[in-house]
Amino acid sequence: MDMHNHAEDILARAKAVGAEAAECSVSSTSRTELNADVGGFTLMRTTFGHSVSVKILKGGRKGTAATNSLEPEDTDRMIREAVAAAEASQPDPAEDVAELCRNGSFTDGALEPDRDILYTRSAEFLADLAARWPKVSLDSFTAVHIRSDRQYLNTRGVDLVSNAGVYAFSAMFYAKDGELTSSFASTGFVTATADRPLVECGDFAELLDGCVAQLSPVPFEGKAVCPVIATPACVEGLIGDALGNFVSDVPLIDGTSIWKDKLGEVVASPLLSVRSDPSDTRLACPTRVTGDGYPTAPMSVIAEGRLENFLLSRYGAARTGLSRAKSYGDDLVVAPGKTPLSEMIAGVEDGLLLCRISGGEPAPNGDFSAIAKNSFRIRGGRIAEAVSETMVSGNLAEMLRNISAVSCETLENGDSVMPYIRFDGLTVSGK
Amino acid sequence: MRTIPELSFAKSLFSGDTVLRAQTNSTRRVVVRNGVVTANASSSSGGVSARVYRGGVYGFSSAAGFSDEDVRNVIAAAGENAKFLDSRLAYGRPALPAVGRFDGLDRPAEDPTEQKQLLDYALGLDAYIAQTYSDLLSRTVVVTGLNMEKCVLANEGCDFHSFVPRVYVYVFLTVEKDGEPFELFDCFGGGGTFGELYTHPEEHADAIDRLYRHVKAKSEGIFADAGIKTVILAPELSGMLAHEAVGHTSEGDFVLSGSVSAHNRGKEVASELVTMIDYANNINGKRCPMPVYVDDEGTPAEDAVLIEKGILKDYMHSRETALRLGCRPTGNARGFAYSDEPLVRMRNTVILPGKDKFADMIASVEDGYYLLSTSNGQADSTGEFTFGISMGYEIRKGKLGRAIKNTSISGVAFEMLKTVDMVSNDLYLESNGMCGKKQSIPVGLGGPALRCRVAVGGR
Numbered sequence: 083m084d085m086h087n088h089a090e091d092i093l094a095r096a097k098a099v100g101a102e103a104a105e106c107s108v109s110s111t112s113r114t115e116l117n118a119d120v121g122g123f124t125l126m127r128t129t130f131g132h133s134v135s136v137k138i139l140k141g142g143r144k145g146t147a148a149t150n151s152l153e154p155e156d157t158d159r160m161i162r163e164a165v166a167a168a169e170a171s172q173p174d175p176a177e178d179v180a181e182l183c184r185n186g187s188f189t190d191g192a193l194e195p196d197r198d199i200l201y202t203r204s205a206e207f208l209a210d211l212a213a214r215w216p217k218v219s220l221d222s223f224t225a226v227h228i229r230s231d232r233q234y235l236n237t238r239g240v241d242l243v244s245n246a247g248v249y250a251f252s253a254m255f256y257a258k259d260g261e262l263t264s265s266f267a268s269t270g271f272v273t274a275t276a277d278r279p280l281v282e283c284g285d286f287a288e289l290l291d292g293c294v295a296q297l298s299p300v301p302f303e304g305k306a307v308c309p310v311i312a313t314p315a316c317v318e319g320l321i322g323d324a325l326g327n328f329v330s331d332v333p334l335i336d337g338t339s340i341w342k343d344k345l346g347e348v349v350a351s352p353l354l355s356v357r358s359d360p361s362d363t364r365l366a367c368p369t370r371v372t373g374d375g376y377p378t379a380p381m382s383v384i385a386e387g388r389l390e391n392f393l394l395s396r397y398g399a400a401r402t403g404l405s406r407a408k409s410y411g412d413d414l415v416v417a418p419g420k421t422p423l424s425e426m427i428a429g430v431e432d433g434l435l436l437c438r439i440s441g442g443e444p445a446p447n448g449d450f451s452a453i454a455k456n457s458f459r460i461r462g463g464r465i466a467e468a469v470s471e472t473m474v475s476g477n478l479a480e481m482l483r484n485i486s487a488v489s490c491e492t493l494e495n496g497d498s499v500m501p502y503i504r505f506d507g508l509t510v511s512g513k
Numbered sequence: 514m515r516t517i518p519e520l521s522f523a524k525s526l527f528s529g530d531t532v533l534r535a536q537t538n539s540t541r542r543v544v545v546r547n548g549v550v551t552a553n554a555s556s557s558s559g560g561v562s563a564r565v566y567r568g569g570v571y572g573f574s575s576a577a578g579f580s581d582e583d584v585r586n587v588i589a590a591a592g593e594n595a596k597f598l599d600s601r602l603a604y605g606r607p608a609l610p611a612v613g614r615f616d617g618l619d620r621p622a623e624d625p626t627e628q629k630q631l632l633d634y635a636l637g638l639d640a641y642i643a644q645t646y647s648d649l650l651s652r653t654v655v656v657t658g659l660n661m662e663k664c665v666l667a668n669e670g671c672d673f674h675s676f677v678p679r680v681y682v683y684v685f686l687t688v689e690k691d692g693e694p695f696e697l698f699d700c701f702g703g704g705g706t707f708g709e710l711y712t713h714p715e716e717h718a719d720a721i722d723r724l725y726r727h728v729k730a731k732s733e734g735i736f737a738d739a740g741i742k743t744v745i746l747a748p749e750l751s752g753m754l755a756h757e758a759v760g761h762t763s764e765g766d767f768v769l770s771g772s773v774s775a776h777n778r779g780k781e782v783a784s785e786l787v788t789m790i791d792y793a794n795n796i797n798g799k800r801c802p803m804p805v806y807v808d809d810e811g812t813p814a815e816d817a818v819l820i821e822k823g824i825l826k827d828y829m830h831s832r833e834t835a836l837r838l839g840c841r842p843t844g845n846a847r848g849f850a851y852s853d854e855p856l857v858r859m860r861n862t863v864i865l866p867g868k869d870k871f872a873d874m875i876a877s878v879e880d881g882y883y884l885l886s887t888s889n890g891q892a893d894s895t896g897e898f899t900f901g902i903s904m905g906y907e908i909r910k911g912k913l914g915r916a917i918k919n920t921s922i923s924g925v926a927f928e929m930l931k932t933v934d935m936v937s938n939d940l941y942l943e944s945n946g947m948c949g950k951k952q953s954i955p956v957g958l959g960g961p962a963l964r965c966r967v968a969v970g971g972r
Contacts, residue, residue, distance in 0.1 A: 116598075117854075119766065119769070119770060120769060120770040120771070121769070121837075122602065122604070123570060123598055123602055124570060124571060125570065125571040125572070125573055125594075125598075125854060126570070126571070126572050126573070126594035126595070126597055126598045127572075127573040127574065127594065127854060128573075128574045128590055128594060129562075129573075129574065129575040129576075129852045130575070130576055130577065131558075131560065131575070131576075131577040131852060132577050133558075135556070143550075144550070144553055145553055145554075145628075146552075146553060146554040146555075147554065147555050147556065148554070148555070148556035148557070148558075149556065149557050149558070150557070150558040150559065150560065150577045151557075151559070151577065151578065153578070156557070159557075160557075163555045163628065166627070166628055166629065167553045167554070167555065167628040167629075167632070168553070170553075170627075170628060170629035170632045170633075171550045171553050171632060172549075172550050172636070174549055174550060174551075176549075197597075201601070219770050219771045220770065221766075221767065221770045221894070222766075222770075222951065224951070256770075256771070256894045258771040261776050263771060263772070263773050263894050263895050264894070264895070265893050265894060265895055265897065266893060266894040305739050305740065332546075335546065335551075336546065336547065336650070336651035336653075336687065337650060337651060338650060338651055338687050338694035338696070340692075340693065340694070397551075401549075440891045440893070440899045441891075441899050441900075441901055441921035441923075441970070442887070442888045442889060442899075442900060442901010442902060442903070442919060442920070442921045443888050443889060443901055444919075445694075445695070445696065445918065445919040446687065446694040446695070446696050447693040447694055447695070449918055449919050450919070450921075451739075451919070451920050451921040451970030451971065452899065452921055452970070453897065453899040453921065453923045455893065470895070470897065471897065471923065471924075471925065471968060473739060473921065473923060473968060473970040474970075475736075475739065475920075475970045475971060509739065509971075511739035511740060511968075511970065511971070512968075513741060513968075
């Protein structure tokens, strides 16, 4: 199937039914996947699919529709649905399609799957697990090669193509010893090459060790305000939540972001720098083309605590009168600090090593509370007992201001690059 | 999409234990944000998939189409995939249990809804909110529908054609207090097509007024006092408790890997006031919000009694987990999209009502919280659960007091359920959420109000 021709044909037909502007995205995805659980390999799966979407502007009104079929009658139906939706809608002056910046084609990773590599790395992981972590029970394991090809075309001349192929490995596991069960832990790793054993990648080994140490956790006693060192995986979630709440389209369009007037101002500790950076070579499969039809480029979001850019799409920018982001926050890289992790831990008299949090979504103002999972007490500058039934409460914006150390070590999992961060002023409570 | 008679030729291509599924998921979505239509979309995604079982492993394949060639290709590829794994592993495991036959169509696969109906409804509701409440910082109305149509053909099970529509309306209100935003949402709807569920936007006026009063109270609210507290969980929360705290740990695959339910079968895990069932398709003759008559392995769906009067009785099963745990398949194997393999998933997980009156339950609490609504929840292998609380009130000396800001609650399921000492006599059912377990899938859940003790987050 020629994706360019298919998209071009859809745009021509959209114009023929009166669209003043239109955009079309045609993509195909194929997956070669192996699954395993506690009993070993369970399933091999191969899937192949398409996705076609069209956005039509007619009289300033927007209608969108999508199908996974390339058949002419389904394409006709999709265009009719988009036109009907637009005609039933209301005009929105902020709606448009992307203007032409730079056309191009981008290719990343290993486009063709190597079934033997997928099987060998997976079998090796299961063998390593049995040999080195006999108390660990594998709830689920997925090894997959994903090939994605996408063509974006619009009526303003934008023509962008991206082709990518990556191997992604993910596992969820916990430790068992008699009737003792640890909390589950899960992690993943994305790579273009799959050239190393999985237990040497990302934080697999660290989490597997931690899981076994979690078999006899101790509830946190009482309530205290104490320092918390968040692991890179935990930092990724917290930073993602903060960006979603404070610098993305919806809170800025609605006016609910507490950073809406803070562009150029200090919003975090000078130790914090966050970039959305598709050019970082440590990322296996960066986003090359945004959903709304722009090639991405590296962009600083927070530089040494100062808010430099919002993560606004074209529509978000038009609605708020602010600038469109060069990249929408998919490829997050947090700059390392200068403190070794060992020194960060040694500097905590009584606190937590926070490895995962589980709880409600943060409120629009950043308030959150969540259970500490896979986490450990730090006592006298050393990692002590695993904790259970321990709640952590705070405010995302305050947390980012109360950073007192960032590690020089980072976790590179192929999706993002994150350090350990020490946050002060969080409330920790237990039984 | 093709029907079972049109697909029946494929059975001659089956080798061994094979299931063929043809499926289309159709969605509609409209978002009106402060009077502006920001999303106005429909989509349809369908195709065929096949799964072949061979000696203890599965091969699976899917294609985005319904042609004879697509059917032949996925059956052949699934067989090849099973062969690839079996040739390397040679587990030699026994055949999966056969199941009974139950062929048919559960309801006509018809939905005459047009996008304009959703748009007009969302705009009408938005206009009502704008006219009625002048001090909102932001308002958002979302109308979203999902129709799932499936044909399952199995040579060791049933052939069944199902159509499960659901439509929900979500309303988000945000107010500002001292420069800080406070948001709350509610949702209305359930199983059925748009025309079956909705007539005019003002039908939700009382519910929106209640939502407005709650979000205003929340903006004046206080942080909860952290610690173990006596709480009244509203019926909207007890379904989440059933799903997260017990349901996940009682899924057959999770039991096999050693979840906390694995070694508690037959033991007392809750107060005798607690009975919990994963219903297949109807409760007392009424269609459930997420009905499953035949699952995606071709197994006729049966109710699974998880807890009966405080005793952990049984689990939820696919054919394989039933074989490995020596139980009967319950029809819980479901896949979300045509390209998803079936996994053990909940259907309609419900705590049964008791005999207490809700007002008496509030009056019985000397010092605690009434928790009304949740944003999301998660469970753990240990039975430790947590979910976000987006609305709640203090209870002091049997009376409701100040509202509280967002918080989370947590506990260890089989400890916390033993503290349940009052259960209300009403039952709330819903299916607006999606459960994530490799694939995100709609589930039904529900329950009555419960009085119990849980850990409350706060400052």
